[in-house]
Amino acid sequence: MEINRKKLIFIWVAVVLILLVGSNIFTYFAAGYLTGSNDEGQTKVIKFEPAKNGYDEDTEILFETMDAITNNYYTPVDQDILIEGAVHGMIESLEDPQVQYYDSEALNTFLLDTRGSYGGIGVRIIEVGDDVVVFETFANTPAERQGLTPGDQIIEADGLDLSGKGIDFVVELLRGPANTSVDIVIKRPGADEPIALTVDREEIRVTSVFSEMLEEGLGYIKINSFDSHTAEEFTSQFKAIEQSGLSKGLILDVRDNPGGLVDQAVEIAKLLVPEGEIVRLVGRNEDVKTIYYSSAVKKPYPIVVLINEESASSAELLAGALQDRGAALLVGKTTFGKASVQQLVYLSDDQAILLTMARYFTPSGRDIHKHGIEPDFEVDMPEILRYYRYFLPGQLERGHYGPDVEMLQMMLEQTGYTIDVTGYFDEQTTRVLTDFQTAAGIKRSGVFDDQTWIQLREALDIAARKQDDQLNFALDLILKPGLWNITEGND
Numbered sequence: 001m002e003i004n005r006k007k008l009i010f011i012w013v014a015v016v017l018i019l020l021v022g023s024n025i026f027t028y029f030a031a032g033y034l035t036g037s038n039d040e041g042q043t044k045v046i047k048f049e050p051a052k053n054g055y056d057e058d059t060e061i062l063f064e065t066m067d068a069i070t071n072n073y074y075t076p077v078d079q080d081i082l083i084e085g086a087v088h089g090m091i092e093s094l095e096d097p098q099v100q101y102y103d104s105e106a107l108n109t110f111l112l113d114t115r116g117s118y119g120g121i122g123v124r125i126i127e128v129g130d131d132v133v134v135f136e137t138f139a140n141t142p143a144e145r146q147g148l149t150p151g152d153q154i155i156e157a158d159g160l161d162l163s164g165k166g167i168d169f170v171v172e173l174l175r176g177p178a179n180t181s182v183d184i185v186i187k188r189p190g191a192d193e194p195i196a197l198t199v200d201r202e203e204i205r206v207t208s209v210f211s212e213m214l215e216e217g218l219g220y221i222k223i224n225s226f227d228s229h230t231a232e233e234f235t236s237q238f239k240a241i242e243q244s245g246l247s248k249g250l251i252l253d254v255r256d257n258p259g260g261l262v263d264q265a266v267e268i269a270k271l272l273v274p275e276g277e278i279v280r281l282v283g284r285n286e287d288v289k290t291i292y293y294s295s296a297v298k299k300p301y302p303i304v305v306l307i308n309e310e311s312a313s314s315a316e317l318l319a320g321a322l323q324d325r326g327a328a329l330l331v332g333k334t335t336f337g338k339a340s341v342q343q344l345v346y347l348s349d350d351q352a353i354l355l356t357m358a359r360y361f362t363p364s365g366r367d368i369h370k371h372g373i374e375p376d377f378e379v380d381m382p383e384i385l386r387y388y389r390y391f392l393p394g395q396l397e398r399g400h401y402g403p404d405v406e407m408l409q410m411m412l413e414q415t416g417y418t419i420d421v422t423g424y425f426d427e428q429t430t431r432v433l434t435d436f437q438t439a440a441g442i443k444r445s446g447v448f449d450d451q452t453w454i455q456l457r458e459a460l461d462i463a464a465r466k467q468d469d470q471l472n473f474a475l476d477l478i479l480k481p482g483l484w485n486i487t488e489g490n491d
Helices: 002-023 057-072 079-093 104-115 167-174 230-244 262-272 314-324 384-390 403-414 427-440 450-466 469-478
Strands: 031-033 100-102 117-120 123-128 131-137 153-157 181-187 195-200 202-205 209-215 218-223 249-253 259-261 276-282 288-294 303-307 329-332 340-346 352-361
Touching: 057 079, 079 100, 100 104, 104 117, 123 167, 131 153, 153 167, 167 181, 209 230, 218 230, 230 262, 249 469, 259 262, 259 314, 262 276, 262 288, 262 314, 276 314, 288 352, 303 314, 303 469, 314 329, 329 469, 384 403, 384 450, 403 427, 403 450, 427 450
Parallel strands: 031 259, 031 340, 218 249, 249 303, 303 329
Antiparallel strands: 100 352, 117 202, 123 131, 153 181, 181 195, 209 218, 276 288, 276 352, 340 352
């Protein structure tokens, strides 16, 4: 059964990543970006300039091919399409998935995403079939104030039917200048009729850092990504919990952090990594482009960093520096293994290429690209607790079968119910689901519907925290007296 479950999770992860790429949730997935700031903090722009002596004669084949197609193909061909196709072909020939071409519209979206703020209502949405569903609402935003919740299906925006229109179309309608509004109609789980709302737009700043005191003297900081505000947010929250007292230690969580802006990770590292090297960027011909250093004093308390298979790029940079410099112990699973660094090269007509300019090496000289960073203590995490939030199968009932039913059974099992994971929605599944609905205080139908999805997600939110084996291991580890010696600290 374990082999089947892993196969099922693999299939679901593939589906999830497709959903997330389309929904911009993993905007920075497996990518590290240089902002190109100079010493004054101003952004440097790489502009493309043709070589003075032109290109090699071999490049004439490009223009000959374009002329041959333009003049002789049996139907007229737009030359712009041929040129864009040639650009994509050159990029694909590099076999580097991080290199991307952006037309003016895509470039604008990319820059909005890396900025960490935008004009909108404050939701993350995903595409489920032909429908667009609210995945998350941000705190203190118009969406939250209007009561939008995960699971709400947005069916209209400004009078336009959104069914089958795609997530990019919906994003364009929801985003807009601050101090404007958008009229939407939602279908809410459990509601008999659609709900019409007018939601104001404002400047939305996506929070990438969360912190709390787990107990007196023990702090916890979660970094979700590295956008242009992350270092500022981290510095503020880190100083606040450090002033509260970190006599027991600090847990830094970069699990499921896809990376982002390199300079943001470096600024955070300057607060935590003891005096010395943080990371070095190496370019063509192994030339060292930049070495970043820290001047910080070693912390007088232990630090544990949580990592997993989706910790990538800038998250790996930070974790690797802390591990190599003996400043922290790493707990979890081997990281993604992405140590290349990209920078935007601007082309004509507001177009650009995100081009790999360097690789980074940890302070000890490790090349982690395609290898990842191994934790000091390997600890598994139940896969279902990592991906349950992306489970949006629609209605399931007795007689149904397949991966969706199997996932539902695994989720019920994870919340403490005894159930056979078979992939068939049988009498036992109906009975267990009815028991769950009874305990949740909702209609006892034995059918997995929208209301049941909300309650099961909330139950798994609680289970995910209680059954977080990696966090629990870190808690046990950090409270062991011997940790001070392991991390070369004080007795």
